[in-house]
Amino acid sequence: MSTATTTPPASRHTPLSQRSPGSGVRRIKDRAASVLLTAAMVVAMIPLILIIFEVTRRGIGVVNLDFLTQTEPPPRREGGGYAAGFVGTLYIMALAILMSIPFGIATAVYIVEYGPNRLTRVIRFFTDVMTGIPSIFVGLFVYGLLVIGWGGLGFGTFTGAVAIAVMMLPIVTRSAEEMLRLVPNEIRNASYGLGARKWQTIVHTVLPAAAPGLTTGSMLAVARGIGETAPLLMTAFGSGLIVTAFQGEAQGAVPMQLYRGAMQPFEAGIDRAWGAALCLFLLVLLFTVIARWIGSRASVGNR
Amino acid sequence: MSTEAREAPQAPEDSQRGTLHSGRGRFADPVFKWIVAVCGTTVLIILALMVIRTTSEAWPVFAKEGFFGFLLGESWNPGGSRTEITGTYGAWPFIYGTMITSVIAIAIALPLSVMVAVYLTHLAPRRLAKPLSYTVELLAAVPSVIFGLWGLHWFLPNVLRPFFDGLEAVLGWFFLFEGPVRGVGYLPAGIVLGIMILPIMTAIIREVVAVQPVEQQMAAYALGSTRWEVITKVILPASFSGIVAAAMLGLGRALGETIAVLMLIGGSQSWGASLFGTGSSMASHIAATFGESSPESRIALMAIGVALFLVTMIVNILARVIVWRLGQITGDAAV
Numbered sequence A: 001m002s003t004a005t006t007t008p009p010a011s012r013h014t015p016l017s018q019r020s021p022g023s024g025v026r027r028i029k030d031r032a033a034s035v036l037l038t039a040a041m042v043v044a045m046i047p048l049i050l051i052i053f054e055v056t057r058r059g060i061g062v063v064n065l066d067f068l069t070q071t072e073p074p075p076r077r078e079g080g081g082y083a084a085g086f087v088g089t090l091y092i093m094a095l096a097i098l099m100s101i102p103f104g105i106a107t108a109v110y111i112v113e114y115g116p117n118r119l120t121r122v123i124r125f126f127t128d129v130m131t132g133i134p135s136i137f138v139g140l141f142v143y144g145l146l147v148i149g150w151g152g153l154g155f156g157t158f159t160g161a162v163a164i165a166v167m168m169l170p171i172v173t174r175s176a177e178e179m180l181r182l183v184p185n186e187i188r189n190a191s192y193g194l195g196a197r198k199w200q201t202i203v204h205t206v207l208p209a210a211a212p213g214l215t216t217g218s219m220l221a222v223a224r225g226i227g228e229t230a231p232l233l234m235t236a237f238g239s240g241l242i243v244t245a246f247q248g249e250a251q252g253a254v255p256m257q258l259y260r261g262a263m264q265p266f267e268a269g270i271d272r273a274w275g276a277a278l279c280l281f282l283l284v285l286l287f288t289v290i291a292r293w294i295g296s297r298a299s300v301g302n303r
Numbered sequence B: 001m002s003t004e005a006r007e008a009p010q011a012p013e014d015s016q017r018g019t020l021h022s023g024r025g026r027f028a029d030p031v032f033k034w035i036v037a038v039c040g041t042t043v044l045i046i047l048a049l050m051v052i053r054t055t056s057e058a059w060p061v062f063a064k065e066g067f068f069g070f071l072l073g074e075s076w077n078p079g080g081s082r083t084e085i086t087g088t089y090g091a092w093p094f095i096y097g098t099m100i101t102s103v104i105a106i107a108i109a110l111p112l113s114v115m116v117a118v119y120l121t122h123l124a125p126r127r128l129a130k131p132l133s134y135t136v137e138l139l140a141a142v143p144s145v146i147f148g149l150w151g152l153h154w155f156l157p158n159v160l161r162p163f164f165d166g167l168e169a170v171l172g173w174f175f176l177f178e179g180p181v182r183g184v185g186y187l188p189a190g191i192v193l194g195i196m197i198l199p200i201m202t203a204i205i206r207e208v209v210a211v212q213p214v215e216q217q218m219a220a221y222a223l224g225s226t227r228w229e230v231i232t233k234v235i236l237p238a239s240f241s242g243i244v245a246a247a248m249l250g251l252g253r254a255l256g257e258t259i260a261v262l263m264l265i266g267g268s269q270s271w272g273a274s275l276f277g278t279g280s281s282m283a284s285h286i287a288a289t290f291g292e293s294s295p296e297s298r299i300a301l302m303a304i305g306v307a308l309f310l311v312t313m314i315v316n317i318l319a320r321v322i323v324w325r326l327g328q329i330t331g332d333a334a335v
Helices: A024-059 A065-069 A083-113 A118-130 A135-147 A157-182 A185-193 A198-226 A254-263 A267-302 B025-065 B067-072 B092-123 B126-141 B144-171 B186-210 B214-222 B227-238 B240-256 B259-265 B282-290 B295-326
Strands: none
Touching: A024 A267, A024 B092, A024 B126, A024 B144, A024 B186, A024 B227, A065 A083, A065 A267, A083 A118, A083 A157, A083 A198, A083 A254, A083 B025, A118 A157, A118 B025, A118 B295, A135 A157, A135 B025, A135 B240, A135 B282, A135 B295, A157 A198, A157 B025, A185 A198, A198 A267, A198 B025, A254 A267, A254 B144, A254 B259, A267 B126, A267 B144, B025 B067, B025 B295, B067 B092, B067 B295, B092 B126, B092 B186, B092 B227, B092 B240, B092 B259, B092 B282, B092 B295, B126 B186, B144 B186, B144 B259, B186 B240, B186 B259, B214 B227, B227 B240, B240 B282, B240 B295, B259 B282, B282 B295
């Protein structure tokens, strides 16, 4: 350090601060690193582009009105569609939404509006932990609890919906919690100042103020729920026919049917699986994009 | 968290209200609180039920094989009994499959996600940064069954298969890359798994990298550092624990991922050192054999589920603790 006053001799001991960053090995290293990082970004984008391209290319020829309205013939035969899966997915998702979203939002209300106390901290921690539970384990749990366990309900729409709801619940709760925290305290104070009680403040002021954010979180959870396959295998079980029973009859769903179509050897069945992949992808994309759009619009409007 | 620091608004007490307000609202308040508290506690009840129900269901298997006997046993011969445990249940082949695919996935996703995160926060043109990170996040929204379909019917035959053949020709003498190349196996499953956990890891690392104090970086630049030196000597060392947390959350995902692995791993019940070999992961074995299993072997599958749950819980809780310690980041991306 003390010798740093003179012009550095061409030795290996030149301090970094005296070497020009614009020359020599360091510059080359820097340039190389920039290229490497950019390349990494490109590599990370490639799978998504490939998936979108391939799913669209193989799926577009399969999806038509028949695909949405007819049930699947044996895998060897062409034509027909995933009507059973669509009905099943719609049915299961409707039930799962009814179960998970009110519960999730209520949990978030409890955490944010009545916390922080010891119970809310515990709930919050385990909600975080719950996002990491393997989906297959959720399936096993619902199987053990409802399908063969208490009540012995058997496979069906309801048990499938319970499994999906358990998967969605922590996602809804976490995002709703963030959104409720964003509601400024001034709004709550104003409401109290007008004489509103706590429940009135929450129901009539806080929740409406957070509504766009809550919608975003719920839609992202739905997008996640639609694609779940593993827990349905052991709770709804799958069916190639349209099932309208609430419980007791094995129910189908698009992702399950897609999986079975993809794993059998006949070309016609695989083609239909690509069609289902396109539908599923569009659904998920639609929900994700709309959710983000609502979310971003709301956050601009708030400020 | 920031709102907690400020004083939370309080509803006026009943004594502060006039007699005008003594009506039904008085009872609505505690009732409302009760309802949301019960909903909140449901999460805990569900988790407790999960642990109790599955463990008690799977208990006979653990009792017969012993906990470590079950984990390390190498043969899986389900019996057909309805009432007792008659088969042999050793989960080692599936545990090995889970470990090896997860290690491959992390080996691919960790360096890539660090580089992408650094690129997004420090290198990307301002206008591109946001759309690019949205696109990476979009990858997280793709259902795993689509990854499986794409992996099995496009990625494997068109990209991985030729690559594997080349790898086998060059490195075939090395035990990890011993032939024959069958197509499906540990390696393709691990690679696709790596792609799947990339977005979640990138999202967390990006958050961690983004909150590193700018002053230190400015100081380093002022001392004449190049961007590369700032990244490797200032930003990454400070982000280390966040990167570890991200890797663990990614690992948690990889351990539990079912359908995509199931479609790509080959589904055999044996295990071998070669990465080209076929096998099963814990999750994929459960999903693959559940449908046509006897009641007895479903109990054994439940035992695998319990073991898998234990491991993912440990990994996840450790990761969460690290993330919570970091404080500044929300960990939202992990949802």
